[in-house]
Amino acid sequence: MIPAEGVGTPSLDSMLKNKLPALGIDLGGTKLSAAVVQDFKVISEPRTVPTPHGSENIVSAIVELIQAFQKDHVLAGAGIATAGVVDPDTGNILGSTGNLPGWSGTPLKTLIESRTMLPIRVDNDANAAAYGDALAMGMADKECVIGVTLGTGIGTGIIINGKVFRGSHFAAAEGGHIRVNLGNKRFCTCGLFDCWEEYGSGRGLVATTKELLPGVTSAQSELANHVEFLTTRMITAAADNGDIIAQKGLNIWHEHLAVGIASLEHFMDPECFIISGGLSSVVNFDLLRELVIDRCMPRYAENVKIFHSQLGIYAGIIGAAHEVLTHITKQTA
């Protein structure tokens, strides 16, 4: 039975919208992906296109993706997870990374809503992933949960009592740019030296493994002939084949990951860390926990909890979809 509308009862509009799925969109420097999300599952075939150059072309590509999905699905709204600094209330992009030049200043929510007539919510990609992961794992009521997205770089998001912690200028939780070395050894895409993501990300794994290769022959490691074009996939495949250099590179990479996580453990005292992103599938979670515990003071060591995301590579898409659904529910309740 549908209750009569009034104070404390949800409107018919909100009840209907709550049942509808939302589109989740993940905008990265190289690709733009989207899928329809219901509960914590992707219920459509995901679509991925290369990220176009320039703000106007990206906006057009997002509109085309939304319209393509609207042919087969009635959507409550669309959530967009993007690299960069975002004001989620206005949906404006306040700052962009080198991966999306010219993206800063784009009034994304306004532009997409005016062309699709669909409610839109925009957030930073790591925030969206952390939000989706915290909800999916039933951690929304916890004091603090930290999401760590491992890919080409490292994204982090902090969820406090079920809400994304944004800081005073919407730019909080750039954990990937915590400095982990004082030697000006690795230059980061952000313009600073020795950020955590230059060590603990996919780029970091490649850089670390390359440092092990000078003087190594192809008889000693299958990676010796690929120094120039080394990829994370080559390294993990070689490690699976028993390649000692690749395995050493991966072990050092786990240590680098642990350094950043241990710092965040001391700083935020979270309930847990949830690790997502493409590179999370190569993490040895038992090893990582051990390495983090080794780097923590005793009081912190006993509380270290690190989980693999249940949403995997769709954490950003699912989190963004839930952000728009949560916002619609709040507005119409």
Ligand SMILES: [Zn+2]
């Ligand atoms: Zn950096």
